[in-house]
Amino acid sequence: xGLKKIPLSTQIIAAMVIGVAWAFLQKPFPQLTVFTxxxxxxFGKIFIxxxxxxxxxxxxxxxIVGMGSLKSVxxxxxxxxxxxxxxxxxxxxxxxxxxxxxYLISPGHKIEHLAVDQAAAxxxxxxxxxxxxxxxxxxxxxxxxxxxxxxxxxxxxxxxVVLIAFLLGIAxxxxxxxxxxxxxxxxxxxxxxxxEVIHLIMAFAPIGVFAxxxxxxxxxxxxxxxxxxxxxxxxxxxxxxxxxxxxxxTTLGKTKYIDFFVKSRSVLLMAFSTSSSNATLPLTLNVVxxxxxxxxxxxxxxxxVGATINMDGxxxxxxxxxxxxxxxxxxxxxxxxxxxxxxxxxxxxxGAAGIPGAGMITLVVILQTVGLPAEGIVLILAxxxxxxxxRTVINVxxxxxxxxxxxxxxxxxxxx
Ligand code: ASP
Numbered sequence: 400x401g402l403k404k405i406p407l408s409t410q411i412i413a414a415m416v417i418g419v420a421w422a423f424l425q426k427p428f429p430q431l432t433v434f435t436x437x438x439x440x441x442f443g444k445i446f447i448x449x450x451x452x453x454x455x456x457x458x459x460x461x462x463i464v465g466m467g468s469l470k471s472v473x474x475x476x477x478x479x480x481x482x483x484x485x486x487x488x489x490x491x492x493x494x495x496x497x498x499x500x501x502y503l504i505s506p507g508h509k510i511e512h513l514a515v516d517q518a519a520a521x522x523x524x525x526x527x528x529x530x531x532x533x534x535x536x537x538x539x540x541x542x543x544x545x546x547x548x549x550x551x552x553x554x555x556x557x558x559x560v561v562l563i564a565f566l567l568g569i570a571x572x573x574x575x576x577x578x579x580x581x582x583x584x585x586x587x588x589x590x591x592x593x594x595e596v597i598h599l600i601m602a603f604a605p606i607g608v609f610a611x612x613x614x615x616x617x618x619x620x621x622x623x624x625x626x627x628x629x630x631x632x633x634x635x636x637x638x639x640x641x642x643x644x645x646x647x648x649t650t651l652g653k654t655k656y657i658d659f660f661v662k663s664r665s666v667l668l669m670a671f672s673t674s675s676s677n678a679t680l681p682l683t684l685n686v687v688x689x690x691x692x693x694x695x696x697x698x699x700x701x702x703x704v705g706a707t708i709n710m711d712g713x714x715x716x717x718x719x720x721x722x723x724x725x726x727x728x729x730x731x732x733x734x735x736x737x738x739x740x741x742x743x744x745x746x747x748x749x750g751a752a753g754i755p756g757a758g759m760i761t762l763v764v765i766l767q768t769v770g771l772p773a774e775g776i777v778l779i780l781a782x783x784x785x786x787x788x789x790r791t792v793i794n795v796x797x798x799x800x801x802x803x804x805x806x807x808x809x810x811x812x813x814x815x
Contacts, residue, residue, distance in 0.1 A: 407604065411668050414605040418612025425613075440614040446607025449600045450678035451754075453593050455551055457681055458706070459564050460590040461699040464583060466568025481805045482701050485647065486709045489797055490748070492643050493711035494741040497635045497718035504634075506627040506719075507726020561707050597681040608672040615784065625782045628723045632786050635715045636793045644800040652803030653810075654691070662690040663799050670795040674787040676706040676753030679795050687799055693806045701805055705798035710748045712793030713758035716786060717744040720779050721765050728771065736769050743768045758790060759783050 421439075425431035543562060544550035550559035571582055648654045660667075666686050670679045680702065687698040721740050725732050732740070747761040762776060 407601065407665060410605040411608050411665065411672065414609035415612050415668070415672060418609045418615075421609075421613040422615050435614050439610045441610070442606055443608075443610035443614060446600075446603060446610065447673060447675070447678060449603070449607075450673065450675070450681070453596050453600070454677040454680055455560055456589060457593050457597075457684070458560055458677075458703045459551065460586045460593065461684065461703045462561065462564035463568045463571060464586045464590055464695065464699055466565070466572050466696075466700060478697060478700060478805060478809065481808050482704065482801060485651075485801045485804050486705065486797075487745075489639075489643065489647070489711050489801070490709065490714050490745050491741070493635075493639055493715040493793075494718045494744055496638050496643070497632075497715035498722060498737055498740065500631050500635045500638075501719045501722035501726075504627065504631045505726060506631050507723045507728075561704055564703075594681070594685070597685070601682070604669070608669075611672055625779070628719070628779065629782050629786060631723070632716050632719045633789055635719060636712055636789050639711055639715065639793050640796055644796055648800045648803045648807075652800065652807040654803050654807075659800070659803075662686065663796065666795055666799065667792050670791045671788045674755040674784070674791045676710065676791055676794045676798075678754075679791070680706045680753070683795055683798060687802045691799070691803060691806075693802045697806050697809060698802050701802040702798050705801055706753045706795075708748075709797050709801060710753070710758070710790075710794040711797040712790030714744045714748045715793070716758055716790045717748065717762050717765055720759075720762055721769065721771070723779065724766065724776070725769075725771055730771060732769070739769055740765060753791075753794065755787055755791075756783065758787065 421435070425435055544559040547563055550563060553559075571579060574582075645656050645659070648659055649656055663686055666679060666683050669682050670676065673679055676683075683706070684698060684702050687693045687702055688695065693701075718740055721744070722732065743765045747764045748758070759776065759779070766772070766776065
Protein backbone atom coordinates (compact mmCIF):
# COMPACT_ATOMS: atom_id res chain seq x y z
CA UNK A 400 0.00 0.00 0.00
CA GLY A 401 2.69 2.45 1.13
CA LEU A 402 4.71 1.74 -2.02
CA LYS A 403 2.01 3.36 -4.14
CA LYS A 404 2.82 6.76 -2.65
CA ILE A 405 6.46 6.61 -3.79
CA PRO A 406 6.78 7.96 -7.37
CA LEU A 407 7.56 5.31 -9.97
CA SER A 408 10.85 6.96 -11.00
CA THR A 409 12.07 6.84 -7.37
CA GLN A 410 11.07 3.19 -7.14
CA ILE A 411 12.99 2.48 -10.34
CA ILE A 412 16.13 4.26 -9.10
CA ALA A 413 15.97 2.34 -5.83
CA ALA A 414 15.54 -0.90 -7.78
CA MET A 415 18.62 -0.08 -9.88
CA VAL A 416 20.77 0.73 -6.86
CA ILE A 417 19.74 -2.46 -5.09
CA GLY A 418 20.31 -4.36 -8.36
CA VAL A 419 23.89 -3.06 -8.74
CA ALA A 420 24.63 -3.86 -5.10
CA TRP A 421 23.26 -7.35 -5.62
CA ALA A 422 25.29 -7.86 -8.82
CA PHE A 423 28.51 -7.10 -6.96
CA LEU A 424 27.59 -8.80 -3.68
CA GLN A 425 26.77 -12.11 -5.31
CA LYS A 426 30.12 -12.43 -7.11
CA PRO A 427 32.11 -14.17 -4.36
CA PHE A 428 29.24 -16.58 -3.73
CA PRO A 429 28.65 -19.07 -6.57
CA GLN A 430 25.40 -20.30 -5.00
CA LEU A 431 24.04 -16.77 -5.04
CA THR A 432 24.98 -16.39 -8.71
CA VAL A 433 23.10 -19.57 -9.50
CA PHE A 434 20.15 -18.27 -7.51
CA THR A 435 20.25 -14.99 -9.47
CA UNK A 436 20.27 -16.78 -12.82
CA UNK A 437 17.51 -19.21 -11.84
CA UNK A 438 15.20 -17.03 -9.79
CA UNK A 439 15.92 -13.34 -10.41
CA UNK A 440 16.91 -13.11 -14.08
CA UNK A 441 13.56 -14.54 -15.30
CA PHE A 442 11.71 -11.58 -13.76
CA GLY A 443 13.77 -9.25 -15.95
CA LYS A 444 12.89 -11.38 -18.95
CA ILE A 445 9.21 -11.31 -18.07
CA PHE A 446 9.29 -7.54 -17.78
CA ILE A 447 11.00 -7.07 -21.16
CA UNK A 448 8.63 -9.53 -22.81
CA UNK A 449 5.60 -7.72 -21.42
CA UNK A 450 6.90 -4.47 -22.85
CA UNK A 451 7.57 -5.99 -26.26
CA UNK A 452 4.13 -7.44 -26.20
CA UNK A 453 2.59 -4.00 -26.44
CA UNK A 454 5.25 -2.33 -28.62
CA UNK A 455 3.98 -3.42 -32.07
CA UNK A 456 0.27 -2.66 -31.54
CA UNK A 457 1.20 0.63 -29.92
CA UNK A 458 3.55 1.81 -32.69
CA UNK A 459 1.06 0.67 -35.28
CA UNK A 460 -2.01 2.33 -33.78
CA UNK A 461 -0.11 5.45 -32.64
CA UNK A 462 1.27 6.12 -36.09
CA ILE A 463 -2.04 5.56 -37.83
CA VAL A 464 -3.94 7.70 -35.32
CA GLY A 465 -1.21 10.33 -35.58
CA MET A 466 -1.29 10.52 -39.34
CA GLY A 467 -4.98 9.86 -39.74
CA SER A 468 -5.83 12.76 -37.46
CA LEU A 469 -3.84 15.18 -39.56
CA LYS A 470 -6.28 17.36 -41.41
CA SER A 471 -4.55 17.09 -44.72
CA VAL A 472 -1.60 15.55 -46.44
CA UNK A 473 0.04 18.96 -46.46
CA UNK A 474 -0.06 19.06 -42.65
CA UNK A 475 1.54 15.62 -42.62
CA UNK A 476 4.09 16.98 -45.00
CA UNK A 477 5.09 19.88 -42.77
CA UNK A 478 5.30 17.81 -39.57
CA UNK A 479 7.07 15.05 -41.48
CA UNK A 480 9.47 17.49 -43.10
CA UNK A 481 10.44 19.11 -39.80
CA UNK A 482 10.74 15.75 -38.08
CA UNK A 483 13.03 14.21 -40.65
CA UNK A 484 15.12 17.35 -40.97
CA UNK A 485 15.75 17.41 -37.21
CA UNK A 486 16.35 13.64 -37.13
CA UNK A 487 18.91 13.98 -39.90
CA UNK A 488 20.64 17.00 -38.33
CA UNK A 489 21.05 15.32 -34.95
CA UNK A 490 22.11 12.03 -36.55
CA UNK A 491 24.82 13.75 -38.59
CA UNK A 492 25.92 15.72 -35.48
CA UNK A 493 26.12 12.48 -33.50
CA UNK A 494 28.34 10.78 -36.06
CA UNK A 495 30.62 13.82 -36.33
CA UNK A 496 30.91 14.10 -32.53
CA UNK A 497 31.67 10.36 -32.33
CA UNK A 498 34.32 10.32 -35.04
CA UNK A 499 35.99 13.52 -33.84
CA UNK A 500 36.26 12.23 -30.27
CA UNK A 501 37.55 8.86 -31.47
CA TYR A 502 40.16 10.70 -33.54
CA LEU A 503 41.19 12.98 -30.68
CA ILE A 504 41.23 10.37 -27.91
CA SER A 505 42.43 7.51 -30.12
CA PRO A 506 41.41 4.74 -27.73
CA GLY A 507 42.58 1.97 -30.08
CA HIS A 508 46.22 3.05 -30.04
CA LYS A 509 46.46 2.75 -26.30
CA ILE A 510 44.59 -0.45 -25.60
CA GLU A 511 46.09 -3.87 -26.07
CA HIS A 512 44.28 -6.21 -28.40
CA LEU A 513 41.97 -8.73 -26.83
CA ALA A 514 42.41 -12.35 -27.73
CA VAL A 515 39.55 -13.91 -29.68
CA ASP A 516 38.09 -16.64 -27.49
CA GLN A 517 36.01 -19.53 -28.75
CA ALA A 518 32.64 -18.20 -27.59
CA ALA A 519 33.24 -14.75 -29.06
CA ALA A 520 34.46 -16.21 -32.33
CA UNK A 521 31.29 -18.29 -32.61
CA UNK A 522 29.16 -15.27 -31.85
CA UNK A 523 30.93 -13.28 -34.54
CA UNK A 524 30.55 -16.09 -37.06
CA UNK A 525 26.81 -16.12 -36.33
CA UNK A 526 26.60 -12.36 -36.71
CA UNK A 527 28.46 -12.51 -39.99
CA UNK A 528 26.15 -15.10 -41.38
CA UNK A 529 23.09 -13.02 -40.68
CA UNK A 530 24.46 -9.77 -42.05
CA UNK A 531 27.32 -10.40 -44.42
CA UNK A 532 25.38 -11.70 -47.40
CA UNK A 533 23.74 -8.30 -47.85
CA UNK A 534 25.26 -5.31 -49.50
CA UNK A 535 23.85 -2.06 -48.21
CA UNK A 536 21.58 -1.67 -51.24
CA UNK A 537 20.59 -5.31 -50.97
CA UNK A 538 19.65 -4.78 -47.34
CA UNK A 539 17.41 -1.88 -48.33
CA UNK A 540 15.69 -3.82 -51.08
CA UNK A 541 14.84 -6.40 -48.43
CA UNK A 542 13.41 -3.76 -46.18
CA UNK A 543 9.92 -3.47 -47.59
CA UNK A 544 7.83 -6.33 -46.25
CA UNK A 545 5.68 -8.35 -48.62
CA UNK A 546 3.46 -9.64 -45.87
CA UNK A 547 1.84 -7.32 -43.37
CA UNK A 548 0.93 -9.97 -40.85
CA UNK A 549 4.44 -11.39 -40.85
CA UNK A 550 5.94 -7.96 -40.14
CA UNK A 551 3.34 -7.18 -37.48
CA UNK A 552 4.04 -10.45 -35.72
CA UNK A 553 7.78 -9.91 -35.52
CA UNK A 554 9.40 -7.67 -32.90
CA UNK A 555 12.60 -7.31 -34.88
CA UNK A 556 10.72 -5.87 -37.87
CA UNK A 557 9.87 -2.55 -36.27
CA UNK A 558 11.01 -0.50 -39.25
CA UNK A 559 8.73 -2.57 -41.47
CA VAL A 560 5.85 -1.97 -39.07
CA VAL A 561 6.59 1.75 -39.28
CA LEU A 562 6.54 1.58 -43.09
CA ILE A 563 3.23 -0.26 -43.16
CA ALA A 564 1.69 2.15 -40.64
CA PHE A 565 3.00 5.01 -42.73
CA LEU A 566 1.35 3.71 -45.86
CA LEU A 567 -1.95 3.08 -44.11
CA GLY A 568 -1.77 6.42 -42.28
CA ILE A 569 -1.18 8.43 -45.45
CA ALA A 570 -4.05 6.59 -47.12
CA UNK A 571 -6.28 7.31 -44.13
CA UNK A 572 -5.46 11.02 -44.11
CA UNK A 573 -6.57 11.14 -47.76
CA UNK A 574 -9.92 9.47 -47.07
CA UNK A 575 -13.12 11.38 -46.40
CA UNK A 576 -16.28 10.79 -44.43
CA UNK A 577 -17.66 7.98 -42.34
CA UNK A 578 -15.18 5.22 -43.12
CA UNK A 579 -12.24 7.42 -42.20
CA UNK A 580 -13.78 8.31 -38.84
CA UNK A 581 -14.61 4.70 -38.06
CA UNK A 582 -11.08 3.50 -38.74
CA UNK A 583 -9.60 6.37 -36.77
CA UNK A 584 -11.93 5.83 -33.83
CA UNK A 585 -11.08 2.12 -33.80
CA UNK A 586 -7.35 2.85 -33.84
CA UNK A 587 -7.78 5.44 -31.11
CA UNK A 588 -9.66 2.90 -29.01
CA UNK A 589 -6.90 0.33 -29.53
CA UNK A 590 -4.34 2.91 -28.50
CA UNK A 591 -6.24 3.72 -25.30
CA UNK A 592 -6.66 0.06 -24.58
CA UNK A 593 -2.95 -0.62 -24.84
CA UNK A 594 -2.13 2.45 -22.79
CA GLU A 595 -4.10 0.86 -19.97
CA VAL A 596 -2.15 -2.37 -20.48
CA ILE A 597 1.04 -0.34 -20.14
CA HIS A 598 -0.10 1.12 -16.84
CA LEU A 599 -0.56 -2.43 -15.58
CA ILE A 600 2.87 -3.49 -16.79
CA MET A 601 4.57 -0.41 -15.35
CA ALA A 602 3.46 -1.31 -11.87
CA PHE A 603 5.81 -4.27 -12.27
CA ALA A 604 8.71 -2.03 -13.44
CA PRO A 605 10.71 -1.80 -10.18
CA ILE A 606 10.86 -5.58 -9.85
CA GLY A 607 11.72 -5.99 -13.53
CA VAL A 608 14.44 -3.33 -13.38
CA PHE A 609 15.99 -4.83 -10.26
CA ALA A 610 16.09 -8.24 -11.92
CA UNK A 611 17.67 -6.86 -15.10
CA UNK A 612 20.42 -4.98 -13.29
CA UNK A 613 21.08 -7.68 -10.69
CA UNK A 614 21.80 -10.27 -13.37
CA UNK A 615 24.28 -8.12 -15.33
CA UNK A 616 27.80 -9.48 -15.41
CA UNK A 617 29.72 -6.62 -13.88
CA UNK A 618 33.19 -7.94 -14.57
CA UNK A 619 35.57 -5.13 -13.60
CA UNK A 620 38.67 -6.62 -15.23
CA UNK A 621 37.22 -6.74 -18.71
CA UNK A 622 35.65 -3.33 -18.41
CA UNK A 623 38.90 -1.74 -17.28
CA UNK A 624 40.87 -2.80 -20.37
CA UNK A 625 38.31 -1.08 -22.56
CA UNK A 626 37.91 1.93 -20.28
CA UNK A 627 39.23 4.45 -22.73
CA UNK A 628 36.97 3.26 -25.50
CA UNK A 629 33.98 3.38 -23.20
CA UNK A 630 35.00 6.80 -21.96
CA UNK A 631 35.03 8.05 -25.55
CA UNK A 632 31.54 6.70 -26.26
CA UNK A 633 30.09 8.02 -23.01
CA UNK A 634 31.72 11.43 -23.49
CA UNK A 635 30.22 11.68 -26.97
CA UNK A 636 26.80 10.63 -25.72
CA UNK A 637 27.02 13.21 -22.92
CA UNK A 638 27.79 15.93 -25.44
CA UNK A 639 24.64 14.96 -27.33
CA UNK A 640 22.51 14.91 -24.18
CA UNK A 641 23.84 17.98 -22.42
CA UNK A 642 24.89 20.21 -25.33
CA UNK A 643 23.42 19.28 -28.73
CA UNK A 644 19.83 18.47 -27.67
CA UNK A 645 19.58 21.46 -25.34
CA UNK A 646 20.67 23.65 -28.26
CA UNK A 647 17.65 22.29 -30.14
CA UNK A 648 14.95 22.10 -27.48
CA THR A 649 15.76 25.42 -25.77
CA THR A 650 15.62 27.31 -29.07
CA LEU A 651 13.18 25.50 -31.38
CA GLY A 652 11.34 23.63 -28.63
CA LYS A 653 11.07 26.56 -26.21
CA THR A 654 11.72 24.25 -23.26
CA LYS A 655 13.92 25.12 -20.28
CA TYR A 656 17.16 23.15 -19.84
CA ILE A 657 16.34 21.81 -16.38
CA ASP A 658 12.67 21.17 -17.21
CA PHE A 659 13.66 18.76 -19.93
CA PHE A 660 15.66 16.56 -17.60
CA VAL A 661 13.26 16.77 -14.67
CA LYS A 662 10.24 15.83 -16.75
CA SER A 663 11.90 13.12 -18.79
CA ARG A 664 13.90 11.47 -16.01
CA SER A 665 11.64 8.44 -15.65
CA VAL A 666 11.85 7.79 -19.41
CA LEU A 667 15.64 8.12 -19.45
CA LEU A 668 15.95 5.76 -16.51
CA MET A 669 13.67 3.27 -18.21
CA ALA A 670 15.76 3.49 -21.39
CA PHE A 671 18.90 2.93 -19.32
CA SER A 672 17.63 -0.13 -17.54
CA THR A 673 15.88 -1.84 -20.48
CA SER A 674 18.41 -0.92 -23.23
CA SER A 675 15.50 -0.80 -25.59
CA SER A 676 13.86 2.17 -27.30
CA ASN A 677 10.92 -0.05 -28.22
CA ALA A 678 10.37 -1.19 -24.66
CA THR A 679 10.61 2.42 -23.47
CA LEU A 680 8.31 3.71 -26.19
CA PRO A 681 5.05 3.46 -24.22
CA LEU A 682 6.46 5.56 -21.40
CA THR A 683 8.11 8.02 -23.81
CA LEU A 684 4.77 8.62 -25.51
CA ASN A 685 3.07 9.07 -22.19
CA VAL A 686 5.59 11.60 -20.88
CA VAL A 687 5.79 13.61 -24.11
CA UNK A 688 2.01 13.95 -24.09
CA UNK A 689 1.27 14.39 -20.42
CA UNK A 690 4.31 16.18 -19.06
CA UNK A 691 5.46 18.17 -22.10
CA UNK A 692 1.93 18.65 -23.47
CA UNK A 693 2.86 17.88 -27.05
CA UNK A 694 -0.37 17.30 -29.03
CA UNK A 695 -1.23 13.77 -30.16
CA UNK A 696 -0.67 14.26 -33.87
CA UNK A 697 2.93 15.34 -33.28
CA UNK A 698 3.88 13.09 -30.35
CA UNK A 699 2.43 9.91 -31.90
CA UNK A 700 4.24 10.56 -35.14
CA UNK A 701 7.64 11.73 -33.89
CA UNK A 702 8.03 9.28 -31.01
CA UNK A 703 6.85 6.20 -32.91
CA VAL A 704 8.95 6.88 -35.99
CA GLY A 705 11.86 8.10 -33.86
CA ALA A 706 12.03 4.94 -31.74
CA THR A 707 13.10 3.08 -34.85
CA ILE A 708 14.76 5.62 -37.11
CA ASN A 709 16.21 8.26 -34.83
CA MET A 710 18.98 6.57 -32.88
CA ASP A 711 21.64 9.19 -32.38
CA GLY A 712 23.28 7.28 -29.53
CA UNK A 713 23.59 4.15 -31.64
CA UNK A 714 24.97 6.08 -34.64
CA UNK A 715 27.57 7.80 -32.42
CA UNK A 716 28.54 4.54 -30.76
CA UNK A 717 28.99 2.83 -34.13
CA UNK A 718 31.35 5.52 -35.35
CA UNK A 719 33.53 5.30 -32.24
CA UNK A 720 33.44 1.49 -32.35
CA UNK A 721 34.49 1.28 -36.02
CA UNK A 722 37.27 3.79 -35.46
CA UNK A 723 38.42 1.94 -32.35
CA UNK A 724 38.41 -1.41 -34.13
CA UNK A 725 40.34 0.04 -37.07
CA UNK A 726 42.96 1.54 -34.76
CA UNK A 727 43.24 -1.63 -32.73
CA UNK A 728 43.92 -3.57 -35.90
CA UNK A 729 46.50 -1.00 -36.98
CA UNK A 730 44.40 0.39 -39.85
CA UNK A 731 44.54 4.15 -40.48
CA UNK A 732 41.22 5.36 -41.87
CA UNK A 733 41.18 7.81 -44.77
CA UNK A 734 38.85 10.80 -44.94
CA UNK A 735 36.78 9.06 -47.62
CA UNK A 736 36.42 6.03 -45.36
CA UNK A 737 35.28 8.28 -42.53
CA UNK A 738 32.63 9.73 -44.83
CA UNK A 739 31.51 6.21 -45.66
CA UNK A 740 31.36 5.39 -41.95
CA UNK A 741 29.11 8.40 -41.31
CA UNK A 742 26.76 7.50 -44.15
CA UNK A 743 26.52 3.80 -43.43
CA UNK A 744 26.14 4.32 -39.72
CA UNK A 745 23.15 6.63 -40.32
CA UNK A 746 21.53 4.26 -42.81
CA UNK A 747 22.13 1.07 -40.87
CA UNK A 748 20.91 2.74 -37.69
CA UNK A 749 17.58 3.53 -39.32
CA GLY A 750 17.27 -0.16 -40.11
CA ALA A 751 18.09 -1.29 -36.58
CA ALA A 752 15.27 -2.25 -34.25
CA GLY A 753 15.07 -0.52 -30.87
CA ILE A 754 16.02 -3.64 -28.98
CA PRO A 755 19.08 -4.52 -26.86
CA GLY A 756 22.18 -5.20 -28.91
CA ALA A 757 20.72 -4.09 -32.25
CA GLY A 758 23.44 -1.49 -32.69
CA MET A 759 26.19 -4.05 -32.38
CA ILE A 760 24.54 -6.38 -34.84
CA THR A 761 24.23 -3.70 -37.51
CA LEU A 762 27.83 -2.65 -36.87
CA VAL A 763 28.91 -5.55 -39.05
CA VAL A 764 27.35 -3.81 -42.07
CA ILE A 765 29.63 -0.80 -41.57
CA LEU A 766 32.75 -2.87 -40.93
CA GLN A 767 32.19 -4.69 -44.18
CA THR A 768 31.37 -1.58 -46.15
CA VAL A 769 34.63 0.02 -45.00
CA GLY A 770 36.49 -3.23 -45.63
CA LEU A 771 37.46 -4.05 -42.06
CA PRO A 772 37.27 -7.67 -40.92
CA ALA A 773 34.01 -8.24 -39.06
CA GLU A 774 36.01 -10.24 -36.50
CA GLY A 775 37.10 -6.88 -35.14
CA ILE A 776 33.79 -6.75 -33.35
CA VAL A 777 35.19 -9.10 -30.72
CA LEU A 778 37.14 -6.17 -29.28
CA ILE A 779 33.99 -4.41 -28.27
CA LEU A 780 31.83 -7.36 -27.28
CA ALA A 781 32.59 -7.21 -23.58
CA UNK A 782 31.39 -3.74 -22.68
CA UNK A 783 28.59 -3.65 -25.21
CA UNK A 784 25.77 -4.39 -22.82
CA UNK A 785 26.76 -1.49 -20.61
CA UNK A 786 27.24 0.95 -23.50
CA UNK A 787 23.91 -0.17 -24.90
CA UNK A 788 22.28 1.21 -21.77
CA UNK A 789 23.89 4.61 -22.27
CA ARG A 790 23.25 4.87 -25.99
CA THR A 791 19.60 3.91 -25.56
CA VAL A 792 19.17 6.87 -23.18
CA ILE A 793 20.42 9.17 -25.95
CA ASN A 794 18.23 7.47 -28.57
CA VAL A 795 15.16 8.13 -26.48
CA UNK A 796 16.19 11.64 -25.37
CA UNK A 797 16.60 12.49 -29.07
CA UNK A 798 12.98 11.53 -29.73
CA UNK A 799 11.72 13.67 -26.86
CA UNK A 800 13.85 16.61 -27.94
CA UNK A 801 12.65 16.31 -31.55
CA UNK A 802 9.00 16.16 -30.43
CA UNK A 803 9.50 19.42 -28.55
CA UNK A 804 11.20 21.07 -31.53
CA UNK A 805 8.55 19.96 -34.04
CA UNK A 806 5.85 21.15 -31.64
CA UNK A 807 7.62 24.48 -31.18
CA UNK A 808 7.86 24.93 -34.95
CA UNK A 809 4.18 24.02 -35.42
CA UNK A 810 3.10 26.53 -32.77
CA UNK A 811 5.30 29.19 -34.28
CA UNK A 812 3.47 28.67 -37.54
CA UNK A 813 0.05 29.04 -35.94
CA UNK A 814 1.02 32.43 -34.51
CA UNK A 815 2.18 33.70 -37.91
N1 ASP B 1 19.41 -0.78 -27.69
C1 ASP B 1 19.31 0.33 -28.58
C2 ASP B 1 17.89 0.87 -28.57
O1 ASP B 1 16.97 0.16 -28.33
C3 ASP B 1 19.70 0.01 -29.97
C4 ASP B 1 21.16 -0.33 -29.97
O2 ASP B 1 21.51 -1.47 -29.79
O3 ASP B 1 21.97 0.60 -30.13
O4 ASP B 1 17.69 2.03 -28.79
